[in-house]
Amino acid sequence: MEKFNPKLHLPILVFGLAAPFVVPGLTIQVAVLWVMVLFALTWDVMGGQMGYNSLGNIFFFGAGMYICAIVQVAFITDVGAYTASNGGVKIPFTHQEYFMGLICGIIAAAVGSALIAAALGWTVFGLRGPYFAIGTLGIALAAGELMGTWEWVGGGGGISMPVYPGSADGKAYLFYFLCFAAAVATYLFCSWLYSTRFGLAINAIRDDEQKAEAMGVHTLRYKTIAWAVSAFFLGISGALFGNITGFIEPLEVAFPTVTFGIFMVAMSLLGGKGTLWGPVLGAFLFHFLKEFTWTYFLGWQWVALGVLIIVNVVFFQQGIMGWLMEKFPEKFGIVVEKKEAAE
Amino acid sequence: MTDAPVIEVTGVSKSYGGVVANENVSLTVPAGGITGLIGPNGSGKTTLFNSIVGYHPIDTGSIKFKGEEISTYRVPQIARLGLLRTFQQTRIYSNMNCIDNMLISIPHRKTGFRDMFTDRADKATLEEVDRLLDFVGLYEKRRLISGDLSFGQQKLLEFAMALMNKPEVLLLDEPTAGINPTLINGLIDRLRRANEELGITLFVIEHNMRVIMNMAQTIYCLAHGQLLAHGTPDEVQNDQRVIDAYLGAH
Numbered sequence: 001m002e003k004f005n006p007k008l009h010l011p012i013l014v015f016g017l018a019a020p021f022v023v024p025g026l027t028i029q030v031a032v033l034w035v036m037v038l039f040a041l042t043w044d045v046m047g048g049q050m051g052y053n054s055l056g057n058i059f060f061f062g063a064g065m066y067i068c069a070i071v072q073v074a075f076i077t078d079v080g081a082y083t084a085s086n087g088g089v090k091i092p093f094t095h096q097e098y099f100m101g102l103i104c105g106i107i108a109a110a111v112g113s114a115l116i117a118a119a120l121g122w123t124v125f126g127l128r129g130p131y132f133a134i135g136t137l138g139i140a141l142a143a144g145e146l147m148g149t150w151e152w153v154g155g156g157g158g159i160s161m162p163v164y165p166g167s168a169d170g171k172a173y174l175f176y177f178l179c180f181a182a183a184v185a186t187y188l189f190c191s192w193l194y195s196t197r198f199g200l201a202i203n204a205i206r207d208d209e210q211k212a213e214a215m216g217v218h219t220l221r222y223k224t225i226a227w228a229v230s231a232f233f234l235g236i237s238g239a240l241f242g243n244i245t246g247f248i249e250p251l252e253v254a255f256p257t258v259t260f261g262i263f264m265v266a267m268s269l270l271g272g273k274g275t276l277w278g279p280v281l282g283a284f285l286f287h288f289l290k291e292f293t294w295t296y297f298l299g300w301q302w303v304a305l306g307v308l309i310i311v312n313v314v315f316f317q318q319g320i321m322g323w324l325m326e327k328f329p330e331k332f333g334i335v336v337e338k339k340e341a342a343e
Numbered sequence: 344m345t346d347a348p349v350i351e352v353t354g355v356s357k358s359y360g361g362v363v364a365n366e367n368v369s370l371t372v373p374a375g376g377i378t379g380l381i382g383p384n385g386s387g388k389t390t391l392f393n394s395i396v397g398y399h400p401i402d403t404g405s406i407k408f409k410g411e412e413i414s415t416y417r418v419p420q421i422a423r424l425g426l427l428r429t430f431q432q433t434r435i436y437s438n439m440n441c442i443d444n445m446l447i448s449i450p451h452r453k454t455g456f457r458d459m460f461t462d463r464a465d466k467a468t469l470e471e472v473d474r475l476l477d478f479v480g481l482y483e484k485r486r487l488i489s490g491d492l493s494f495g496q497q498k499l500l501e502f503a504m505a506l507m508n509k510p511e512v513l514l515l516d517e518p519t520a521g522i523n524p525t526l527i528n529g530l531i532d533r534l535r536r537a538n539e540e541l542g543i544t545l546f547v548i549e550h551n552m553r554v555i556m557n558m559a560q561t562i563y564c565l566a567h568g569q570l571l572a573h574g575t576p577d578e579v580q581n582d583q584r585v586i587d588a589y590l591g592a593h
């Protein structure tokens with residue numbers, strides 16, 4: 001596992017802890033940055049480290065969002081009756097009811113999403129390459145449409161989330177630090193995971209899955225767990241994001257395949273897929289560019305992001321970390337080592 | 344070498360559409376020895392290897408490993424029994440360094456859930472990695488990305504990875520193809536030592552007659568998917584059917 005590096009980790013920790021107090025007007029934007037970091041890291045477990053380019057990871061974000069919402073509402077009232085009112089019923093949650101519901105909802109979102117991933121894994125891991133990408137994209141698209149027809153969870157009308165029993169600032173701070181903690185936890189977990197035999201196995205699957213099978217590696221087991229790990233953290237991010245927006249509906253908020261679903265891929269590619277720091281770097285750059293273009297080039301923001309993705313994919317496939325590894329291999333331990341020197 | 348067969352192939356046939364790749368092939372590989380498999384291109388040698396290690400289901404026949412029927416098993420199951428193969432086109436994990444290639448090649452026979460999340464290697468495993476990389480002459484390049492090694496070095500790495508897996512039987516598909524003559528001698532020496540010192544049974548497809556005739560105790564020759572002849576290297580070299588179909592007159 002990566003050791004604590006004050007020069008590298010400390011500035012990020014200080015930024016993460018201080019941001020809502022230094023720039024309180026940007027609390028939600030920075031909270032979304034941490035969600036983006038989590039997106040990129042979890043996508044990279046699959047796409048970068050294991051070579052399975054999922055275009056449907058956003059499904060677990062939406063699944064987590066819905067699971068958390070259902071648990072939060074079910075904690076105090078009947079879900080069907082609550083959603084049938086289309087937000088017309090305002091329930092004054094007590095602090096205890098709200099926070100118990102939220103905690104249980106986040107846990108259920110994480111575990112539920114991981115279990116769904118494990119169950120889906122047994123079927124979709126029969127697909128390889130572009131077929132896997134399209135298959136997973138199909139799952140995310142279908143989920144959005146199906147949830148839109150499920151009246152018990154509000155159908156296309158969505159669900160108004162339980163109202164935070166406190167001030168708007170208090171809510172912003174709470175969910176900011178939960179998003180920050182989720183991103184840090186995802187980073188630490190990935191850092192540990194890649195330092196174990198698991199990391200080696202999924203890298204081997206990425207490089208040559210047939211070879212890994214021929215060497216006796218339990219490939220399906222590794223792939224299923226990798227997807228479940230991805231889904232676990234994505235479920236948490238969905239649970240938090242649903243509460244930040246205060247209202248969830250299937251197509252734009254829960255299963256935004258063409259925005260968040262693509263962003264997570266683009267961020268990993270930009271930073272350098274298959275590395276621990278690449279997705280983090282990519283998320284920071286991408287989110288900054290996104291916010292910048294949204295603020296100063298409104299109307300051209302999608303064109304700017306499109307150009308960035310095209311340039312990245314056509315001219316800079318290795319991403320920033322990949323480029324650094326090519327340029328300075330010795331900094332990454334890629335060296336010829338004389339036997340005498342090693343002993 | 345003992346007479347007890349470690350691999351028994353009996354009446355195996357395999358067709359791809361209308362093409363009969365193997366037809367009623369029967370052979371045995373004795374434990375502890377080196378057995379060769381020769382034949383012209385397209386004679387069904389690699390198909391037979393693929394059948395043995397479970398890459399595709401066979402149409403008819405039986406394949407046994409240490410008396411256990413394995414023809415219905417899948418590739419990883421067979422590998423975990425200790426029956427391993429290398430590929431005609433060398434296959435390594437090309438974006439990983441040599442050490443990581445070796446570390447993931449440890450035997451997976453008893454890998455439980457907790458083992459998946461243990462440290463990459465303990466001291467003994469790292470020493471074994473160093474020893475085997477030294478054995479194949481790649482110690483100094485162990486931290487380089489394996490895909491950047493030359494073809495011959497990748498071939499040696501693949502061989503070291505196979506040894507790391509501690510197989511009982513190793514199926515080698517043209518181990519010397521594309522390797523320069525100096526390196527071939529080194530590879531032959533290492534294959535022999537793996538057989539004699541580590542007790543690994545070798546079953547080798549090879550077009551280089553000098554190599555296979557010197558190494559193997561028993562040789563099988565396939566032609567048009569059928570078993571043409573078998574015997575000692577001398578017997579096979581002098582078999583008129585083998586000369587006509589494969590070796591040619593010198």
